[in-house]
Amino acid sequence: MKQELICIVCPSGCRITVEDGQVTDNGCKRGEVYALKEVTNPTRVLTTTVRLTGAEPVRLPVKTERDIPKGLLFSAMRQLDAVTVAAPVRRGDVVLRDVCGTGVSVIACRDVG
Amino acid sequence: MRNVTIIGAGPAGLAAAIAARDAGAHVLLLERAKELGGILNQCIHNGFGLYRFREELTGPEYAGRFIDGLHDIDIRTDTMVLEISSGSVTAVNPKDGLFTVTSDAVILAMGCRERTRGAIGVPGDRPAGVFTAGAAQRYMNIEGLRIGKRAVILGSGDIGLIMARRMTLEGAEVAACVELMPYSSGLNRNIVQCLHDFDIPLYLSHTVTRIIGRSRLEAVEVAEVGPDRKPVPGTEFRIDCDTLLLSVGLIPENELTRAAGIAIDPHTNGPVVYDDMETTQKGVYACGNVVQVHDLVDFVSDEGERAGRAAASGQPEGAYTEVQPGSGVGYVVPQRIRHEGAEDTVTLFFRVRKPCRKGSLVVYDGEREVLRKKRLYMTPGEMEKLPISRELASTAETLTVTMEEDT
Numbered sequence: 001m002k003q004e005l006i007c008i009v010c011p012s013g014c015r016i017t018v019e020d021g022q023v024t025d026n027g028c029k030r031g032e033v034y035a036l037k038e039v040t041n042p043t044r045v046l047t048t049t050v051r052l053t054g055a056e057p058v059r060l061p062v063k064t065e066r067d068i069p070k071g072l073l074f075s076a077m078r079q080l081d082a083v084t085v086a087a088p089v090r091r092g093d094v095v096l097r098d099v100c101g102t103g104v105s106v107i108a109c110r111d112v113g
Numbered sequence: 114m115r116n117v118t119i120i121g122a123g124p125a126g127l128a129a130a131i132a133a134r135d136a137g138a139h140v141l142l143l144e145r146a147k148e149l150g151g152i153l154n155q156c157i158h159n160g161f162g163l164y165r166f167r168e169e170l171t172g173p174e175y176a177g178r179f180i181d182g183l184h185d186i187d188i189r190t191d192t193m194v195l196e197i198s199s200g201s202v203t204a205v206n207p208k209d210g211l212f213t214v215t216s217d218a219v220i221l222a223m224g225c226r227e228r229t230r231g232a233i234g235v236p237g238d239r240p241a242g243v244f245t246a247g248a249a250q251r252y253m254n255i256e257g258l259r260i261g262k263r264a265v266i267l268g269s270g271d272i273g274l275i276m277a278r279r280m281t282l283e284g285a286e287v288a289a290c291v292e293l294m295p296y297s298s299g300l301n302r303n304i305v306q307c308l309h310d311f312d313i314p315l316y317l318s319h320t321v322t323r324i325i326g327r328s329r330l331e332a333v334e335v336a337e338v339g340p341d342r343k344p345v346p347g348t349e350f351r352i353d354c355d356t357l358l359l360s361v362g363l364i365p366e367n368e369l370t371r372a373a374g375i376a377i378d379p380h381t382n383g384p385v386v387y388d389d390m391e392t393t394q395k396g397v398y399a400c401g402n403v404v405q406v407h408d409l410v411d412f413v414s415d416e417g418e419r420a421g422r423a424a425a426s427g428q429p430e431g432a433y434t435e436v437q438p439g440s441g442v443g444y445v446v447p448q449r450i451r452h453e454g455a456e457d458t459v460t461l462f463f464r465v466r467k468p469c470r471k472g473s474l475v476v477y478d479g480e481r482e483v484l485r486k487k488r489l490y491m492t493p494g495e496m497e498k499l500p501i502s503r504e505l506a507s508t509a510e511t512l513t514v515t516m517e518e519d520t
Contacts, residue, residue: 007302010169044310048283049157059255061157061173077284
């Protein structure tokens, strides 16, 4: 089966073709990895915010350290809804380990306090 | 030591500050908000810094990388600049009151702001629930507020697309994204990961023709538009929603620039700049979205650094060649290329007027073709970059950049 994808690895947005496990029209190696994953087990990096106490901004921006299965995005959002972080926080601090059993950590994206 | 005053501490101002300091200048950085980083603070999604850091950072992370490098720079936040005139900057803040600083160079890095309902003239009621996408992004990501339960997004620019995903993840329903043009003005990757991922329908060649609601928005009327971009009678349909987000374009914020008498390019609504980012007023430089609305922050930072270096060294004046947009091209930055300069190659930045699958970028000196580059997939949503040698530019009368579609 021939599938045409728009690569989301970087803003270039290459139009990639996947046919029987063969990837063509990809601009880079990362595009090939993305395309194969997209037709088998699509994943995304989740970015959102969690509650923050003890500092001026009330939300702390966070992200999954790596991409997680696309189907788990909403479960991850629910799990993160229960997380509250107290300032000070540094970029890269882990705010939640092993989100939805993926083994992936959710980390802070901003220094606060 | 040269003194450089920078207005705005978003990505352009931060990069300019660091570059100017590294080039030996004493830098004063003025920021209207309480915090550094500008719009990056509310852009919590990832995809920033791929060119610069070879990583996909979120907005706050990208800003953080620059904020970390701000040592030996005089920073004043919560400071509003009121006027710039011949090297003097007048500003006000709660601590210093009204003050004026005089410096050898000023860098304009005020960024841009969103077009509003008033700018596009959507008829109908005036209920609560109609937001610009960026304002909604701030309420949601910085202030932690819920902005609505069921939304329609007008305009498929990147901020609108990003907000479609963001609202969906936060539990709201996004009923539709409506785009006037027959193509999206956002990055392709955002169409995929913000709309396709969540099955949000994109109505191309459609627009919102009426806003309906008493105190809170109740619905919008959407209609198809013809080739003249006018609604086609009889195609109207109603979408119930309590929130309408407008992602209908950005305008460089140039009130200070205009008041200072600096020439504005009608194509960009930003100042006319030389390739070193100097404006038509000696010693005043500009960079980032105040000059042209960028698609990627990486190029904003590059522009900031160019402005910072030039402001710190005080480039000499000299002869220049004008650059102008021709057929198929909306604008070109820089508008002027100096015949003498630090780099041998100057990069022209511009946007094409309509999408093109296969074509060429062609530069003319008058009638004579001087440069031709093939390109696959050009779209107005993405900024085009075309390097040109300074030698070639300096021998030309006027350069005209055009886009030719292969037939």
